[in-house]
Amino acid sequence: MTLRMAPQAKDPQLLQGSEAIADAMIAAGCRFFSGYPMTPFTEVLEVMARKLPEVGGVCMNAESELEAIGMAWGAAATGTPSATGSTGQGLSLMQESLSEITLARLPLVVLNMGRAQGDYYQATRGGGHGDYRHLVLSPADAAEAIDLIGLAFDLTERWRNPVVVLGDYYLAHTARSVTIPAMKTRETPEWALDGSSGGTRHAKLISPLGTAKQRDDVGYDIAVHYADCVAATNEMIANVEPLAEVESTDDAEIIVLAFGTPGAYVRAAVRQLRSDGLAVGFIRPITLFPFPSDLVARATQGVKSVAVYENNQGQMLDDVRLAVLGNAPVHFIGGLSLDSSGFGIAPDLEVSVLVDRIREVAAR
């Protein structure tokens, strides 16, 4: 197998989102990936299976999502930049491990190529057990996905905390002209396992129960470790800058929020209404956790109303309401919209449909 480096960051390419994401992960230094086929995540796994070995990485086709995240967990413990992923259902199987990987203070990028947007709670609140949080990034298109994948690997390495990148069917299967950044190489962190600290009386430990072996006591002190983890989580939350795309909100009487692919459609609807003379603004949260609450609070000061569009029954809606805190009515203009496949194609996602819904709220 000849070792061929991934293409350097120079010429744009026409790539499907799945391939762009895979190339971006490889460029970001990912050298271990494991997954289980499931639409619309499958193609990312296919591309990684093809391209990761070319750069000396390992891609495992796991026999279950549970094993996939277990393998990624083991690889991450060796300091190898690692990632795994699935769609919402597969992520459900991974939740227990995600909690423990967080408690073990390990970096891991987790891709949820979701079916519609019903996984917002799962991603931002976490479906696992105990006190833990994940950073959650949500791209609206392949170009942004490439940037956010790079950011995800930087953030997860910096904070030793899993980062979830929330994509969907559109992102996976829409081809665009994109540019893959230059290959980044990452240093192996000192906490990484490779056996070498064995026999030194200070053999390393990576565990959800503690970060170091106790020499003066028996077993692990979970209370101390959990307190350390909470402190680390709070420090992460305090230092990670919430990201959002904001447009024409200064003089807006109504502000519309949406995330992910629907965000791009809502942006187009808002621009059309703006050109028709409606004082409408647009906010698209990019970091779903930490949620850009302060930004939303400031932007919605003095507006007549706020509208939220999501392809679910209203989940980001909660975070918007928390940010607005009653300063203005918050209307939900989204809803579950699925074609017969259930893979996340939303018949509602028509600019004209969104224009009408925004107008209807503005008229109230």
Add this chain to the structure above:
Amino acid sequence: MSTYLPTDNPPDEPSRLVDDFVPTLIDVGAHHLCPGCGEPIAMRCVMEAIDERELTARSVAVFGIGCYTAFSNNLDIEVLQALHGRAPSLATGVKRSKPSTIVVTIQGDGDMVSEGLQEVLHAAARGENITCIMLNNGVFGETGGHMTATTVLGQRTKTSLEGRDAALHGRPILLSSLLAQIDGTAFVARGAVNSAGNVARTKKLLLRALTAQEQNAGFSFVEILTMCPTGWFIETEEAPDYLNDNLAAVHEPGVLKDVLGQ
């Protein structure tokens, strides 16, 4: 009255140390495992085997969750703590990312055969070059003696009070026998730690399993029958015979597969 010999200090007469309190790779001897527990005995074998094969500075032990989990704190080798049942997957990730490491998993029968059967079977079928070690006492010890997938028929546990009944509770899974039939496995054996002789035999099995991994011969597996007087509701000194009469009668010790023919 027969007089007892002094045993507070090393002898004055010229002599040599034959066995120390703990092997070199057990840093801390103290632990909270029950009186008569077989697990620290098995762990001693594992650590002595790793030391003897001079694998200390390459080894990563991936621990499952059971009574033995806290014992990982006592070891002077690198430890990666997994979730209940998932150790073989983590071990796969470690070994595939760092092929130079020697990776062992330390799991119980509840962890491996009840919770994580899929993980160990697939790791074996993939022929992962790792050594999985199962401490089999036929009960969930940590929760106080409940039935697992290896509990033998007639064995009383807190979830099979009148003894495991095939009609009610199904039959035990003989994991080593299963693994021996999977092509990806290179070495499969069962040992026990209920007598000094069995302890010595178990250590040899561990040495052979580690050797298989060193030679990338494929998946190696050692099942070690251990005593759990607390979970068997018997006196500590009765446990060695109880093991022979119940566990070993079903999960028969011996070498089931050895492709290297060591």
Add this chain to the structure above:
Amino acid sequence: MSDKETVTTRGTLVIDVDACKGCNLCIDACPPGVLVMTDIEVNSRGYRYPQLLAGCTGCKACSQICPDFVFQVYKYDTPQEHTS
């Protein structure tokens, strides 16, 4: 045969009395049967513990079977003779 019996002792032990949890495994595992549990004496944790009689062979069965790492085993360069 005089009532004074001489016993050959090839090895001896250091016993970490306070580490013992009184499980008795060593007693039954000792081939020459020279380990005997105390009757009423208990260690700092309330467990009875093993005592050593003459006749130890230094075979380390006790240390290998002990779950609590209570034994250090020594072998004499030249066997000792004990007359009880």
